[in-house]
Amino acid sequence: MRRALALVLLVALWLxxxxxxxxxxxxxxxxxxxxxTAVVPLLWAPRLPAGGGPVALMLGGVAEMIxxxxxxxxxxxxxxxLTDTGLVFEQLSFLGAGMLLWASVRSAxxxxxxxxxxxxxxxxxxxxxxxxxxxRELYGGICAGHLGxxxxxxxxxxxxLMAGAGGAIYLLAALGRLGxxxxxxxxxx
Numbered sequence: 463m464r465r466a467l468a469l470v471l472l473v474a475l476w477l478x479x480x481x482x483x484x485x486x487x488x489x490x491x492x493x494x495x496x497x498x499t500a501v502v503p504l505l506w507a508p509r510l511p512a513g514g515g516p517v518a519l520m521l522g523g524v525a526e527m528i529x530x531x532x533x534x535x536x537x538x539x540x541x542x543x544l545t546d547t548g549l550v551f552e553q554l555s556f557l558g559a560g561m562l563l564w565a566s567v568r569s570a571x572x573x574x575x576x577x578x579x580x581x582x583x584x585x586x587x588x589x590x591x592x593x594x595x596x597x598r599e600l601y602g603g604i605c606a607g608h609l610g611x612x613x614x615x616x617x618x619x620x621x622x623l624m625a626g627a628g629g630a631i632y633l634l635a636a637l638g639r640l641g642x643x644x645x646x647x648x649x650x651x
Contacts, residue, residue, distance in 0.1 A: 464505045464506070464507055465505070465506055465507065467505050468501075468502045468503075468505035468506040469506075471497065471501065471502055471505065472497075472498070472502045472557075475494055475497045475498055475502070476498075476553065480493065480494050481494065481549060481553075483608050484543070485543050485544075485549075485604070486604065486605070486606070486608045487605065487606065487608040487609055487616060488601065488605040488606060488613075488616040488617050488619075488620040489609055489611075489616055489619050489620045489623060490608060490609075491543070491605070491620065492620040492623045492624055492628075493623070494553075495530075495533075495556060495624075496623070496624070496627060496628050496631070498553055498556045498557050498560065499526070499529075499530065499556040499557070499559065499560040500560060500628060500631045500632070501631065502557065502560065503557070503560035503561045503563065503564040503565075504560075504564055504631065504635065506561065506564070507564070507568065508561050508564055508565035508568065509565055509568050509569050510565045510566060510568075510569040514565070514566045514567075514568075514569030514570045515570070516570075516574060518566045518569065518570070519566045519567065519569075519570045519574045519575070519578050520578075521562075521566065522562045522563045522564075522565065522566025522567065522578065523563060523566070523578040523581055523582060525559050525562055525563070526559040526560065526562065526563040526582060527581075527582070527585050528559075529555045529556060529558075529559035530556075530559065530585070530586070530589065531585070531589060533552050533555070533556070534589060534593065536600055536601055538552070539600075539601055540601060540602065540604070543601070543604055543605065544604065563578070563582065566578070567579060567635075567639075572639055572640075572642065572643035573643065575636075575639050576636050576639050576640045576643065579632045579633070579635050579636035579639065580632075580633070580636045582632040583629045583632040583633040583636060584629075586624060586625070586628040586629050586632060587624075587625045587628070587629035588625075589624060589625075590620075590621045590622065590623070590624030590625025590626070590628055590629065591621060591625050592621070593617060593620060593621035593624060594617065594618045594619075594620070594621020594622045594624070594625060595618075595621065596617065596621075598614070599613045599614055599617060600617060601613075601617070605617065605620075
């Protein structure tokens with residue numbers, strides 16, 4: 463059921479109006495980003511076929527961070543906003559990195575998964591804060607217009623969305639995993 467919901471959400475995100483609107487809105491871009499990177503992979507619930515260990519867990523976390531931070535550098539971000547090719551590469555890498563992160567977390571031990579999810583919370587929150595608190599426009603005038611906000615206001619709102627909602631998704635998953643781990647430990651005691 464969760465995988466069907468993930469697939470329906472992915473189709474709605476990619477084939478609905480959001481990709482076209484995200485070209486002219488940093489906030490809508492962030493909604494698309496969080497949906498494809500965090501929510502769809504979380505719902506899909508992948509697992510690594512051969513199981514996961516510390517190396518797979520580290521690679522999943524690092525790959526997701528590199529992809530997310532890389533696409534928010536001005537050059538790659540603008541390429542994805544201005545060209546169909548850039549958008550396709552961005553979206554596929556967001557989905558792939560998100561799937562790899564969640565697959566490595568789900569295949570790992572409880573403690574390692576918690577650590578990687580907390581690290582992801584921190585980097586997502588930090589990047590959102592850097593984008594949202596920047597005193598100047600990072601991506602130029604193309605990233606605003608659909609919501610009636612200025613470029614800087616769109617950027618600030620998008621940064622807050624990334625830091626708040628993006629960070630919360632991973633934090634809640636980490637806390638849920640930690641809670642289950644503590645219940646198992648308590649039951650064994």
